[in-house]
Amino acid sequence: MSTNHNRIKVADLERNQANKTLITNRDGELEFCHINTLKPESYNALDYTSEGRALDARQGKVLKDMIDNKQVDLASDLETQIDNAVPEDKKVISRLKLFNWWTWIKSQTQTISATWNFKSALLFGNSGYFTSDSIRFYMRASTGKRLQIGVDGTPNDAISIDSSGILLRDKLTLNTANTTTPALILPNSTLTSTPQNGSIERDQNGILWETHAGIRSQIMTKDTISSISSSDTYLPSLDNILNFTGATLLNANYTKIGNTVSVKIALTGTPKALGSDTEIGISLPINRNSSTELLSGICVGSTVDGVNFSALVYITGSSTASIKYKLNTRGTSNIVADFSYAIN
Structure with a gap:
């Protein structure tokens, strides 16, 4: 704008005419002009990307129609x-x-090449699922289903798991033990109330038991054998009960295993009368319950004349037994008795 024409005449300011505005003419001079004679710059704002351009109503309508009528492929x-x-x-x-697309992709075979994190369970139909907590990973069959693990090409799955327990189709091979880790550990526990055939259990005291034919029996170890068995010699009392004299002990020993006592006694003596019942009383090494009976008994003897004979062994009391026989020859008799009885 020319500095020679940048002043406004006072007379122009005092005319007090309405609808006039101050403009710069083509020569750079300031002058008043009626607003109806102003011509805005003609441009299409849709053609510009620079700032400072405004859409007029017509251009806005054109833009709206373009959006509304856009054909999307x-x-x-x-x-x-x-x-x-x-x-x-x-x-x-x-x-x-x-x-x-999502329905389709779920029905396709996919190879996952990166890590997928599952915040909840990974379900397999109604048969089972994978899940975990902060410290454990679970692979479980659904209620009433069976979890089976096997190898392709084998007729039966190697491991079958259901509510009744774990079934191995083939042998169980354990890793070789070393100086710090045993191959197998059976923890102390409570024995089942009903014995299960084929089971091996360890009770709360660490004693092993096995069951067959419905009967649970303790598995013998060095310590358990030592605790339930004993063997020794003993000096039984001999009693000339009937038709016998001079009863003399030669030797006596016994073996106790659990509830059973086995006794072997050798003695000598002379019957008083030929052909009469003869009885010798002996004391037992371990007293028995009066309700128990003789389990087995064999007794044989011979005389100095070379006559062999047999005798019977009887349990007569809680602490005594007797040997009975009848002999038709004279002379000293050598007798060996071998018998067993139950303590309780």
Whole structure:
């Protein structure tokens, strides 16, 4: 603007005319002009990318119509459900096509090459699931189902797990033990109330038991054998009960295993009368319950004349037994008795 014409005449300011505005004319001079004679700059704001341009009403209407009437090229199901890369075609996927694609992708075989994190369980139909907590990983069959683990090409799965327990189809091979780790540990526990055939259990005291034919029996170890068995010689009392004299002990020993006592006694003496009942009383090494009976008994003898004979062994009291026989020859008799009885 020329500095020679940048002043406004006082007379122009005092005219008090309405609808006038101050403009710069083509010569750079300031002058008043009626607003109806002003001509705005003619441009289409839709053609500009620089700032400072405004849309007029007509241009705004044109923009709205362009948006409303825009024809979008939608991708079809076949175009979204693809296995290989295709050139960019700028097609749009609708919500329905996206849903159809997700349904399709779940039905396809996929190879996962990266880590997938599952915050909850990974379900397999109604048969089972994988899940975990902060310290454990679970692979479980659903209620009433069976979890089976095997190898392709084998007729039966190696491991079958259900509510009744674990079934191994073949042998169980354990790792070799070393100086710090045993091959197998059976913890102390409570024995089952009903013995299970084929089971091996350890009771609360660490004693091992096995069951067959419905009967649970203790498995013998060095310590348990020592605790339930004993063997020694003893000096039984001999009693000339009937038709016998001079009863003399030669030797006597016994063995106790659990509830059973086995006794072997050798003695000598002379019957008083031929052909008469003869009885010798002996004391037992361990007293028995009066309700128990003789388990087995064999007794043989011979005379100085070379006559062999047999005798019977009887349990007569809680602490005594007797040997009975009848002999028709004279002379000293040498007798050996071998018998067993139950303590309780």
